[in-house]
Amino acid sequence: MNKATEANFDGLVGPTHNYSGLSFGNVASFSNSAKPSNPKAAAKQGLIKMKALADMGFLQGVLAPHERPHISTLRKLGFTGSDAAILEKAAKQAPKLLAAVSSASCMWTANAATVSPSGDTQDGKVHFTPANLVNKFHRSIEHETTGTILQATFNSEKHFVHHPALPSVDHFGDEGAANHTRFCHDYGEQGIEFFVYGMEAFNHAAPKPAKFPARHTLEASQAIARLHGLHKNGVTTNQVVYAQQNPDMIDAGVFHNDVIAVGNRNAHFYHQEAFLDSAKMKQDLLNAWGDRASKFHLIEVPSSAVSVEDCIQSYLFNSQLLSRGENDMVLVVPGECESNSAVWAYLNELVSSHQSPIKAVKVFDLKQSMSNGGGPACLRLRVALTQAEQAAVNPATLMTDTLFETLNNWVEKHYRDELNEKNLADPQLLIESRTALDELTKILALGSVYDFQR
Secondary structure, X not given: OOOEEEEEEEEOOOOOOOOOOXXXXXXXXXHOOOOOEOHHHHHHHHHHHHHHHHHOOOOEEEEOOOOOOOXXXXXXXXXXXXXXXXXXXHHHHOHHHHHHHOOOHHHOHHHXXXXXXXXXXXXXXXXXXXXXXXXXXXXXXXXXXXHHHHHHHOOOOOOEEEOOOOOOOHHHOOXXXXXXXXXXXXXXXXXXXXXXXXXXXXXXXOOOOOOOOOOOEHHHHHHHHHHOOOEEOOEEOOOEEEEEEOHXXXXXXXXXXHHOEEEEEOEEEEEOOOEOOHHHHHHHHHHHHHHHHHHOEEEEEOOOOOOHHHHHHHOOOOOEEEEEEOOEEEEEXXXXXXXXXXXXXXXXXXXXXXXXXXXXXXEEOOHHHHOXXXXXXXXXXXXXXXXXXXXXXXXHHEOOHHHHHHHHHHHHHHOOOOEOHHHHHOHHHHHHHHHHHHHHHHHOOOOOOOHHHX
């Protein structure tokens, strides 16, 4: 077995971070629409979390934001003229479209891709597939740039395989690692890849939500498993487990599984109402875990302790579950958990329990991200890497004291303190954003990853 570690690659918040209420089904996104945002504070809050995790000994990387407003998309949709003229026309004719192509939603890199470590794949390489995010227009335009940035970050053909996104149709709706986790004894050995879906696209008789959309399909998860080689002779093994979200929870505002469950190594931390068939989910995971099932922790939070509403308000489960050692995990949560009395009481009881592998809770202020519907788990893409694979990662993207200082200075230089939806038509904002990103690609040694650089 190759010794491996799990890295967290966080999305750096982009200069156009704003609240436009673009994500139907995401309660926070909708409820905070039209409020002014603070891009500078948002980026610095994210950087503080990245640096803190690096200081705790975790491997921490940075993924660059995308070019926004995305003029190329507006040109594809019929707007013509100079960049400034296109912004002016879009603001007058289609202001919500302008808001969509200005979204900084790529900051939530849990949705960026699905990643299968080399311990799980037939060819022994790390596989990446960018998520098509087809359910939301403002996110569906991300996957090409996401793929380019991932290739610039993980740029060794010897160790990494990069797939294009799945077809951009509802049947293969793919929301990436927000609905995927991995369980394992050690990061370098074969693990259990756990795919959670909202609906079956080709089975109209199967359960699905009635109010909000099921963004992720079973068929998308099955396609990812095939692409990543998580099978033998074309048949997926019991190391691949599928489970359906509870449709009622999607209708309550649980738009991704990572809003109501999180897993790591031998621990699955989830709400009792998270899954359509909890008994089957538990049995499938225990069967996949095998002979050592007694060492697999199923931590089911009852509704009597924490309501679904409290889960959504606090983002208790949209947390990072990180291993410090054998049965010694730390849970990284947003400040909203501490201010919710039911959630905070539960967490204090959890860490004091001798049976729980979760021994500590770390709280971070992520209000700018939280106000748009994204907590600690949304902000990171997990990538398990062997020592050889880690050495092949673009070193300029890995968090250090120097990079932290450089990026903070970069944010201070280029970002605004306040942004409203009406500011998105300002040609100067586009110039500011492009100037910042052009400088960032040099800091992170990415090359020319943006349309405007080519």
